[in-house]
Amino acid sequence: MYIKLFLISVLVLKGHCEKSFKLQQVLILSRHNVRTPLSKNLADFTPKTWPIWKEKSGYLTAKGALLEGYMGEYFALWLKKHDLLENDCPSDDNFFVYANTAQRTIASAKAFVTKGFPGCNVTIHHTSDSHDPIFNPVIHNTTAIFKLEAIEQMRVLLKSLHLNSSYEDLEQILNYKQSEYCLTKQKCDFVTDVNKIFVDVGFKPNVEGPLKISKSVIDSFIMENYEGFPSKEVAWGLLKNNDQWNCVLDLSKGYHSVIFNTTLIARDLARPLLHYMRDILLNKQYKITLLMGHDANIYTVLKSLDFKPYSLKNQHEMTPAGGKLVFQKWLEERSGIFFLKVDYVYQCTNQMREGKKLSLDCPPEFMSMQLEGCKTDEKGFCLWDDFVGILNSLVED
Template identity: 65%
Template structure:
């Protein structure tokens, strides 16, 4: 991703071929090992001969900006949040997907079934948990399914022969689609209810708003993880989207790109938000991304900001939306 973005930013005139200073390119990453490594990988590809500082919180603590934990400690919030999660969980229609994954795993013959006496994804219970200072949690078959599917996805990305991914049971789009509703359902229950998303995302939304409105860097790279993407997108009120050529909703390495554009004729400023990501085949093939081999781009649309057909909404309306979310109104 880094090589593509540096070429694109130079092409658009935001950066030059020289090493950028922090007024041009600013990096802030979560302190988790994988996000620090991802930030380092990005800048080493984007600016291979440059000394770019990765800013972050103290190495000894979890960064509250990115940490997807519950902040509201009121009993009323906890009760309502749990009810929202349970309602969403009940609305999911996943029996067919559960059956397909059970067959792939031969689940009823598994050690887990024998030892735990939990042998049926459809009838075994799911339980939701909301506690202050902790990530929302869900225990039960849906979480098991999510973990299993994650391993299948990684096998696919790492280029396993197709007949070895999930023991050869996922060889076409229809077979993937048959089970992927499980992992989407899991993430929706954990992160995509209104109360939970807004509570978890608020520190990051405050930071994003500060970066957009007060700091002067032309380009800022924030490196978090998929929980941040889920909660920010839900909190900001983005419309449902589909990522072409990709099985996942938040593929590894994907970027939410918030852009500020100007119209020289009218003088108006606009916001535009795209999801930039690698397609499944691009990940399997492992080819470097560039202007000649670009990543996939999906335009994201906001409910609370009137957009034209090209995805542009007035910058002032976008700022008003952000300020409303973080309480600066």
């Protein structure tokens, strides 16, 4: 161990020589690309008319397929650049694709491989179950003490949020006090209406109330913007600059933080996926793996592995549509030591809205990620063995 630390220090001081580092393995944990809004009762929350979508609720859009295809094309180039792909068509032994069963995840995986590897017979694996337990972010722990602790942690996090100005701005955008929901339910004030927390075995943790309503309508705003609706139709033209976007986005971030960003809940939700990832990284022979899931999967994996706080430049979201956590295993050939590098790879908001094609000269954004328990140098590398230790501690039976 001391020899390894010495070698790392030498490498850091001298700077990394790219030729001495060789990429060995990549696991891509991806969120599906642009989809239609999930909520089917958005009309209840405003007297205004929402934009009309061509696809069914929760389905990948044609724009989403286009953008995911661009990501597939880019990654094919990136993998070839780093000599992880030797041929245009990867073999099943080298490239494994697994998608959640939702239409938007299977369709996203198909767009990625169809454009990235045209003419190749790449299998997209998925279960026939309606709820794949690997990706399904539901509570597994059946003990009463877990439920009590989980609710308390969510309550503390909820109370720590300062969202009054965001609530007020969103009410004005929606003209909420004239909405059917307000007029029929007599719940007309986001600031004072009550948020209720739910933690039940077999279900996703949830918050019912103004925070969830806010998340649902903001989700539509985000997808409208990515989809390329005219600016006057995206939030009815009332989000005109980054400050306005960021103010209302605090509500969506707050909701996702409450339900996914307590360590207790995140590790319970993500354990099946982390177990699956560990098996692929340590036991399988795949050089490249694509796991196509949801924002919930990325949120809970990030929190479970204890990644340091991050901010994605040129993006409003913490887990943008089509964004990917890219786990990379590198070999330092002079020392024979393996290293981990993790990048968040995503398209910035303008790239998505404008539908910009990606290439090595016009790449997506790369954000180097750091784990608290894996000491990272200035190039983003940490010891692979330390990462393995973290994974094992989270999924051991």
